[in-house]
Amino acid sequence: MMAKIVKGSDFKGVVDYILDKGKNAQVVAYDGLFMENKETIAMSFNAQSLMNGNVAKPVGHIALSFSKEDEPRLTNCVMGGIALEYMERMGIKDTQFFIARHFDKEHPHVHIAFNRIDNNGNTISDRHERLRSTRICKELTLIYGLHMANGKENVKRNRLKEPDKTKYELYDILKTEVGICGNWGVLVANLKRQGVEVHFSHRGQTDEIQGVVFTKNGYHFNGSKVDRRFSYSKIDAALQSNRCRERKGMMTNEYEVATPSTPSSIAQSEFFNGSLGLLNGSDSSCNAADVEANQEMAEILRRKKKRKRGMRL
Structure with a gap:
């Protein structure tokens, strides 16, 4: 409605x-x-x-x-x-x-x-x-x-009268160009080729830009009046986003992400063999110590028995 x-x-x-x-x-x-x-x-x-x-x-x-x-x-x-x-x-x-x-x-x-x-x-x-x-x-x-x-896309352009007709033509142009341009220079040039002039409004006597006005077919429209997404600040943010996305795409094409190679079967074999060797060595050392301790204990017991025999004599 x-x-x-x-x-x-x-x-x-x-x-x-x-x-x-x-x-x-x-x-x-x-x-x-x-x-x-x-x-x-x-x-x-x-x-x-x-x-x-x-x-x-x-x-x-x-x-x-x-x-x-x-x-x-x-x-x-x-x-x-x-x-x-x-x-x-x-x-x-x-x-x-x-x-x-x-x-x-x-x-x-x-x-x-x-x-x-x-x-x-x-x-x-x-x-x-x-x-x-x-x-x-x-x-x-x-x-x-x-x-x-759903919005301006459903408006029947052929039934519009001026200045709405030009306004919707401008909307269609901006929707396309703002989505692909990476900076204001390219955007202004592309719009000019399609009969759209761009003028910036400044804050007071400063160089700070605070708004943008588009002119087509003799009609002037503030960017935000064409659509809220086409205010100066929102267009500027969209252009920066396009530029960042473009740079990321270039980096992805230029550099391949290196993935670490998996250890070879030989290296794995050496690793596990080495580990097992260490474990086996450790087990051998433990067994040798046990044998030595048992021998010492047997020698002590033998001496005790020998002393007992001497006392009986």
């Missing part, structure tokens, strides 16, 4: 667009409006907007789009309920609105038209509305178990 937010000053224009017969529009919810026809709807909006003439763009228009994978379960009632909860979380309440579903595209989507001047003449705040909208869309996607898109 994702939302596209637009503000304007012409209620008739947004009503005509949303209720265009060519889009097979079906109204799924509304409040505070005379819904007899498109003219009465626009008249209702305009009448309430006069309660606060300080707002230059009182028209609120939000398109909520859903994944095609969720289409079987997205009835008009379900989509209307999700849209109403989205409005509540966005602070769009106590005001005129209508919600209509379109069938002119392959993915399910609804359009919300609302008056930014509420029923009491107060302005509905648009402060940080896109940040809040992104967070709320993610929350509702999880709450209702909707399909979670």
Whole structure:
């Protein structure tokens, strides 16, 4: 689920667009409006907007789009309920609105038209509305178990308009080049060959680089606006990682890791024979000592017997 937010000053224009017969529009919810026809709807909006003439763009228009994978379960009632909860979380309440579903595209989507001047003449705040909208869309996607898109790879490039078309072209180029380049010089040169200019922003009057801006087809994009991974610091870290990986690959090719050779059968034989020889020698020494000790003991006993015989005599 994702939302596209637009503000304007012409209620008739947004009503005509949303209720265009060519889009097979079906109204799924509304409040505070005379819904007899498109003219009465626009008249209702305009009448309430006069309660606060300080707002230059009182028209609120939000398109909520859903994944095609969720289409079987997205009835008009379900989509209307999700849209109403989205409005509540966005602070769009106590005001005129209508919600209509379109069938002119392959993915399910609804359009919300609302008056930014509420029923009491107060302005509905648009402060940080896109940040809040992104967070709320993610929350509702999880709450209702909707399909979670995998990211920019699934966006249909052929349906994009400028500057989004160029932004996604730049995203595809950066994704490839940042993954293979080992330094900024090579990256800048490769991007230039593909029509992308690179400019660095510095901190104050110093030489310290704090950001990068990419220019293509006359459009300028901060790196982090193309994608979070393309901020200056993250690109720099990726280039360093590529460089380290390349060096490791060169070292692996240049040097072979020497593995110790196993002792030969002869050496093993000599080793064991020597060991056994030492053990055998040790055993021989022990046996000789035992024999000598026995001989000494026998000699002592013989002498004792001899003395006893002498005493008897």
